[in-house]
Amino acid sequence: MKEVTHVYFVPGMAADVSIFEYIKLPEEKYRTYTISWKIPEKNESIESYAKRMCEEIEHKECVLIGVSFGGIMVQEMSKYLNVSKLVVISSVKTKHELPKRMRLVRKTKAYKLMPTSLVSKIENWEKLAFGDFAKKRAAMYQKYLSVNDKTYLDWAIEKIVCWDQEEVIEGIVHIHGTKDIVFPINYIDNCITVEKGTHVMIINRARWFNKHLPEIIEN
Numbered sequence: 001m002k003e004v005t006h007v008y009f010v011p012g013m014a015a016d017v018s019i020f021e022y023i024k025l026p027e028e029k030y031r032t033y034t035i036s037w038k039i040p041e042k043n044e045s046i047e048s049y050a051k052r053m054c055e056e057i058e059h060k061e062c063v064l065i066g067v068s069f070g071g072i073m074v075q076e077m078s079k080y081l082n083v084s085k086l087v088v089i090s091s092v093k094t095k096h097e098l099p100k101r102m103r104l105v106r107k108t109k110a111y112k113l114m115p116t117s118l119v120s121k122i123e124n125w126e127k128l129a130f131g132d133f134a135k136k137r138a139a140m141y142q143k144y145l146s147v148n149d150k151t152y153l154d155w156a157i158e159k160i161v162c163w164d165q166e167e168v169i170e171g172i173v174h175i176h177g178t179k180d181i182v183f184p185i186n187y188i189d190n191c192i193t194v195e196k197g198t199h200v201m202i203i204n205r206a207r208w209f210n211k212h213l214p215e216i217i218e219n
Helices: 046-054 069-078 100-108 116-121 132-144 150-161 206-218
Strands: 005-010 030-034 062-067 083-089 173-177 192-194
Touching: 005 069, 046 069, 062 069, 069 083, 069 150, 083 206, 100 150, 173 206, 192 206
Parallel strands: 005 030, 005 062, 062 083, 083 173, 173 192
Antiparallel strands: none
């Protein structure tokens, strides 16, 4: 009898692990785990942070799956682990896949001016939304974007726009939505596309992932 495969999920920037609540893999084949964000230490490098995240991994030859900034983080983590499969969702594989606006932010260091303290103090996003659709989206953000510590937000934004990955990690699988506005697909190479998938498709297109992730992991 084949041993079960251990699958670890890392959420997107500022997101709670509850973004994976609708992902259900067959229990007879897989055990799933989630890794929450930690508050970075002062001037902590992404390499040091990745090593701390690796401390949560209890199994060898595991599968790492990361969403958005979590996709960047699992790539960094994979440099210190033996993984059987590396999957990124709604993310980028190198700094060359970052959209031009993020490259400009890096060049000008404008990320240092972003008012993350305002985000961290918003207790009820719905108060800022107008219209039913906007209120639903605000409620979703309020539910899932729960990591609002300013130290973390400042650190994470800088690490995304200043990520220095030059080469694509061999064997990586990239899943990307055609309607992703954070990391537009026209900057992305060699990915499995999800038609009309948005940056939050791990939540609202969970059925697609529940259907296709097992075959992606096994192949």
